[in-house]
Amino acid sequence: MSRRLRRALLILLVMMGGAAGMVALGWYAYWGPGPLNEEKTALIARGAHVTDMAEILSNEGIVYNRWLFLIATVASGQQQVLKAGEYRFAPGASLHDVILRMARGEVVVHKFTVPEGLNVREIIALMKNEPGLSGEAPADIAEGTLLPQTYYFIYGDDRAQLLARMQKAMQETLRTLWEGREQSLPFATPEQAVVLASIVEKETGVPQERPRVAAVFINRLRLGMKLQADPTVRYGAELQGPLGHALTTTELQTPTPYNTYVIEGLPSAPIANPGVASLQAVLRPAATDELYFVATGKGGHHFARTLEEHNANVRLYRANEH
Numbered sequence: 445m446s447r448r449l450r451r452a453l454l455i456l457l458v459m460m461g462g463a464a465g466m467v468a469l470g471w472y473a474y475w476g477p478g479p480l481n482e483e484k485t486a487l488i489a490r491g492a493h494v495t496d497m498a499e500i501l502s503n504e505g506i507v508y509n510r511w512l513f514l515i516a517t518v519a520s521g522q523q524q525v526l527k528a529g530e531y532r533f534a535p536g537a538s539l540h541d542v543i544l545r546m547a548r549g550e551v552v553v554h555k556f557t558v559p560e561g562l563n564v565r566e567i568i569a570l571m572k573n574e575p576g577l578s579g580e581a582p583a584d585i586a587e588g589t590l591l592p593q594t595y596y597f598i599y600g601d602d603r604a605q606l607l608a609r610m611q612k613a614m615q616e617t618l619r620t621l622w623e624g625r626e627q628s629l630p631f632a633t634p635e636q637a638v639v640l641a642s643i644v645e646k647e648t649g650v651p652q653e654r655p656r657v658a659a660v661f662i663n664r665l666r667l668g669m670k671l672q673a674d675p676t677v678r679y680g681a682e683l684q685g686p687l688g689h690a691l692t693t694t695e696l697q698t699p700t701p702y703n704t705y706v707i708e709g710l711p712s713a714p715i716a717n718p719g720v721a722s723l724q725a726v727l728r729p730a731a732t733d734e735l736y737f738v739a740t741g742k743g744g745h746h747f748a749r750t751l752e753e754h755n756a757n758v759r760l761y762r763a764n765e766h
């Protein structure tokens with residue numbers, strides 16, 4: 445073999461080795477562990493260009509270098525499909541993992557839980573304190589039209605749209621439960637069921653009591669007795685502002701459209717947003733002829749069929765207060 449040929453072969457081997465090294469380096473940069481030492485969340489604003497994404501990911505320490513990210517996205521053909529949003533990246537997430545997650549739009553999903561028995565004002569106040577939501581809540585949401593449960597959303601979702609989802613959930617749930625109702629109930633519409641369910645919701649926080657509390661009110665409606673539910677008095681009074689004290693005799697006697705110590709039958713509108721269990725309770729109440737209940741002072745209630753029994757329970761409650 446001539447000296448010239450040996451030299452050419454040596455140069456070729458060096459070049460091949462260099463190319464292999466470059467391939468290995470590129471493979472490691474794309475598939476190897478990234479710089480994150482702990483989980484991290486990054487927000488890519490809507491309308492961001494791929495160069496903006498590269499800058500954010502580099503500044504947040506999610507990728508080693510903005511240029512590596514740009515080259516990798518172009519080489520993988522993903523530069524046109526990366527989606528904006530809020531992303532959570534695991535420690536050591538590779539460049540491949542980062543690009544694939546963003547191409548699939550695997551954004552962070554948040555939970556927003558609405559407890560049973562809140563009124564519309566309280567629910568909207570909770571929403572205002574949720575930084576992941578955007579936009580203003582409408583001012584014309586009717587009481588009792590929102591279903592309390594957990595809802596899922598992504599960063600930037602609109603408050604008005606989330607409220608619309610709550611309303612749709614209530615409509616669908618109420619339609620299903622109404623179809624399976626007891627047929628002899630003393631009210632004629634699903635809307636009236638919501639009104640009564642809202643009162644039951646505010647009267648007891650003990651789940652197993654709801655059908656029994658509902659039965660007491662339903663028995664009273666059948667007999668033409670006033671419901672005499674304290675939460676209805678408080679709701680009507682608090683439309684003028686928070687009370688900040690226990691109900692007084694004057695407030696119990698002050699007429700409002702909600703005061704069931706004064707009005708006959710049901711109020712014209714709900715006093716809260718009842719949950720599924722309270723709706724079920726008024727549509728399938730317990731089988732009982734009880735007409736009264738009073739708090740035990742320990743979280744539940746004493747129930748009674750007669751006024752005499754009820755008065756005895758009231759005396760017991762007052763004795764336990766001291």
